[in-house]
Amino acid sequence: MANIRDVAKEAGVSVASVSRYLNKKGYISEDTKLKIRKAIDKLEYIPNQVARSLTTKQTNFIGLIVPDITNPFFPELARAVEDIALSYGYTVVLCNSDEKSEKEIHYIDTLKQKYVAGFIVTTNQLRASHYEDLNVPLVALDRMIHESIPTVSSNNVDGACMGTNHLLDSGCEKIVFMRGPKGLGPADDRLAGFLKAVEGKNVQTHIVESPFHFGESEKIAKKFLTEIEGVDGIFASTDVSAAGALKAAHSLGISVPDQLQIMGFDGISLGGMLTPGLTTVAQDIYKMGALATRILIKIIEEIELDERVIQVPVELVERGTTRSVHR
Amino acid sequence: MANIRDVAKEAGVSVASVSRYLNKKGYISEDTKLKIRKAIDKLEYIPNQVARSLTTKQTNFIGLIVPDITNPFFPELARAVEDIALSYGYTVVLCNSDEKSEKEIHYIDTLKQKYVAGFIVTTNQLRASHYEDLNVPLVALDRMIHESIPTVSSNNVDGACMGTNHLLDSGCEKIVFMRGPKGLGPADDRLAGFLKAVEGKNVQTHIVESPFHFGESEKIAKKFLTEIEGVDGIFASTDVSAAGALKAAHSLGISVPDQLQIMGFDGISLGGMLTPGLTTVAQDIYKMGALATRILIKIIEEIELDERVIQVPVELVERGTTRSVHR
Numbered sequence: 001m002a003n004i005r006d007v008a009k010e011a012g013v014s015v016a017s018v019s020r021y022l023n024k025k026g027y028i029s030e031d032t033k034l035k036i037r038k039a040i041d042k043l044e045y046i047p048n049q050v051a052r053s054l055t056t057k058q059t060n061f062i063g064l065i066v067p068d069i070t071n072p073f074f075p076e077l078a079r080a081v082e083d084i085a086l087s088y089g090y091t092v093v094l095c096n097s098d099e100k101s102e103k104e105i106h107y108i109d110t111l112k113q114k115y116v117a118g119f120i121v122t123t124n125q126l127r128a129s130h131y132e133d134l135n136v137p138l139v140a141l142d143r144m145i146h147e148s149i150p151t152v153s154s155n156n157v158d159g160a161c162m163g164t165n166h167l168l169d170s171g172c173e174k175i176v177f178m179r180g181p182k183g184l185g186p187a188d189d190r191l192a193g194f195l196k197a198v199e200g201k202n203v204q205t206h207i208v209e210s211p212f213h214f215g216e217s218e219k220i221a222k223k224f225l226t227e228i229e230g231v232d233g234i235f236a237s238t239d240v241s242a243a244g245a246l247k248a249a250h251s252l253g254i255s256v257p258d259q260l261q262i263m264g265f266d267g268i269s270l271g272g273m274l275t276p277g278l279t280t281v282a283q284d285i286y287k288m289g290a291l292a293t294r295i296l297i298k299i300i301e302e303i304e305l306d307e308r309v310i311q312v313p314v315e316l317v318e319r320g321t322t323r324s325v326h327r
Numbered sequence: 328m329a330n331i332r333d334v335a336k337e338a339g340v341s342v343a344s345v346s347r348y349l350n351k352k353g354y355i356s357e358d359t360k361l362k363i364r365k366a367i368d369k370l371e372y373i374p375n376q377v378a379r380s381l382t383t384k385q386t387n388f389i390g391l392i393v394p395d396i397t398n399p400f401f402p403e404l405a406r407a408v409e410d411i412a413l414s415y416g417y418t419v420v421l422c423n424s425d426e427k428s429e430k431e432i433h434y435i436d437t438l439k440q441k442y443v444a445g446f447i448v449t450t451n452q453l454r455a456s457h458y459e460d461l462n463v464p465l466v467a468l469d470r471m472i473h474e475s476i477p478t479v480s481s482n483n484v485d486g487a488c489m490g491t492n493h494l495l496d497s498g499c500e501k502i503v504f505m506r507g508p509k510g511l512g513p514a515d516d517r518l519a520g521f522l523k524a525v526e527g528k529n530v531q532t533h534i535v536e537s538p539f540h541f542g543e544s545e546k547i548a549k550k551f552l553t554e555i556e557g558v559d560g561i562f563a564s565t566d567v568s569a570a571g572a573l574k575a576a577h578s579l580g581i582s583v584p585d586q587l588q589i590m591g592f593d594g595i596s597l598g599g600m601l602t603p604g605l606t607t608v609a610q611d612i613y614k615m616g617a618l619a620t621r622i623l624i625k626i627i628e629e630i631e632l633d634e635r636v637i638q639v640p641v642e643l644v645e646r647g648t649t650r651s652v653h654r
Contacts, residue, residue, distance in 0.1 A: 069402040069405055069406060069421075070399065070402050070403060070406060070596070072397065072399065072402075075396040075397050075399075075402055076397060078396055078421075078423070079396060079397060079423065079425075082423055086430070086433070091422075091433075091434065091437045091438075092422075093420045093421070094396075094405075094420070094421035094422075094423075095418075095419075095421075096405070096406065096409055096421075098406075103413070106413065106418075107418065110418045111418075214596065214599075214600055215599075243600045244600075246602070247599075247600060247602060250602040269397070269541065270597070270600070272541075272542075272574075273541055273570045273571075273574060273597070273601070274600070274601065274602075275573070275574060275577040275601075275602060
C-alpha cells in the first residue's frame, strides 16, 4: 500500500507539495499537479479519507446512476466508485433509476441543483442529447452513451467470444444464447461476440431475448428447454440470467453440467453461491468502477485525459456449470 | 392505486387543499395537514414525483446509511426507502459504511454540511451518543440504536422462534444455530428467539458465531459439519449465511433437505435463486423501508408520531431446504 512519501518520490516532488495537492491548500503549479496525479494513479494511492475530509472541510458529490440496485452487479460497481471517490474527497450519491427515464431525469435535475460535481452513468434510458446538454462532467460506465462522452466498459465482444469458445471446446453442439434487451450496448455486443465465435462452426444456435432479471430468465429458460429438443449449452448474457437458467434446469430435472452446460457473464459473487458454481466471463468490476471514477475526477479537476474510451479486459472463470476442458 | 381525488375524499378536504399540501404552496391549517397526511398514509398514495419535483423546484436529501451494500438485503431495503422518499419529494443519498465507523462518520458529517433533511440508519457502528448529538431527524431501521430514537425493525425474536419451531416440527434433533456478530441487535434477538423455542425441547443444540458474509459462513459451516457428528438442522441468522451453509453441505455431499435441513432469515430474493430454494423467515423488507421513511418525513415536517418503535411481523416462507410439515 503506497503512502504519501511513495507518491512524492514517484512524482519527483516534495512531500509538502503532495500534501498541498491533497488538501487543496496553497499554490502548486499545473505541471506539479499533473505529476502528482500521475503518481497517484500509477501507485493507486488512497489517502486517509477521514483525515483529508477533516482538513479540507468540504466534500463534493458525485452522482452514480444505476439502472437496478437489486442486480448485484451494480452494488459491486458502486463499492469501487465509492472507494476511489472517497479517497479523493468526493462523496457518492447512489441513484437507482429503476430503468425508468423519469426517475433518472429527476435524479439528474435534483443533483444539479445541489451542485453535484459530476455524474457516472451506468444506464442509457435517455437520449444521448439529454446527457450532452447537461453541462456537468460525465462518464459513461458499463455502456456507451455517445462517442463524445468518456466511457469505461468491458470488452464485451471478446468476452462473449471467449465464453462461446469455451462452450464449444467443452462439447456443446446446440447452444441457446439468451440475449439481453435490444439496444442495450453490452447486450448487443455480447450477442455480436457470440455470433462471431459460432460463425462457420458446426453448432446449432438459437437466440432468445431475456431481460436481466432472475425470475423472467428462469421462466424463459424453462420454456425453451421444454420446447427445443437437445439443448446442451446455454450462454446467458448476465450472471443473474444464468442463475435463472440454472434454476430452470434444476426444476426440469436436467443435470448440469452433464446434460446441459451453462455460461454466465459478469463475475458477480452470486455465481459462486450457486450449486454448481457458475462458469462465467468475469468482468473486472472493481477496476471498471475505479477507472471511471478516476476519469470523472480528472474531468472535474480539469486534468487532460490520456484516453476517453477504455475497454477493460475480461477473463473466464471456470466453475461447475461447464465440463472442464483440461482433463 | 390511489389518486389525488381518493386522498381528498378520504381526508374529507378539497382536491385543491391536497394539491396545496403536496406542492407546499399556499396556506393549509395544521388540522387539514394532519388529515391529508393520514389519508396519504392510509391509501399509500404516491404522487407523480416528476410533476411534483417540477412544481416545487426543490428537493431535500435523506441520507440512508447501510453497513454493506453487497448484502442484497440492503439494496432491497434501499429501493423501498427511495420509492417512498421520492413520492414525498425527497431524494435518497445511499451511503455504504462498509461496516467502518470512520466511513460512517465521514458520510454523516459530509451530508450534514450539505443540509441533509434527515438520516435513516441501518448500522450501529457508532455509540448511541454520537447519533443523539446529531441534531438532525433520525430513524433507526432494522436495528435499534437507542430507545430515544424512533425505530423500525422486524420482530426478530418471534421470527426466530417460528423458524426454530418449523425445524423441530420437521424432525430436526441436532441443530446448529449460526448466530451473527455479538452486540448486533437483530443477531442477538434472533439468538434469543432460538433459545426460547428450544428450551425444554428434546433437541441438541450448538451455537456457532458467523459474520453475515457468504464466504465466511460457508467456511464455518464446512468446519462444524465436519467436526460435529449427526447435525440434521442449521438455522442461519441471515439468508446470505444460509446460502453459505447450503454451499458447504453441497460440497461435502450432504443431501438437503434429506440429511440436513436449513433455515435462513431475511427473505431476500437470493433465497429463491438457490437450489433447493431456501426456506426462510421472511421480513417484510419493503414495508420496513417504507415505514421508516414515512416516520422520518413526519419528523422532518414536524408532524407528531403515533408510534416511535414499530416491529414489523415476519412470516415463514417454505421452500426446498426443509421437509414439508404438511404431508
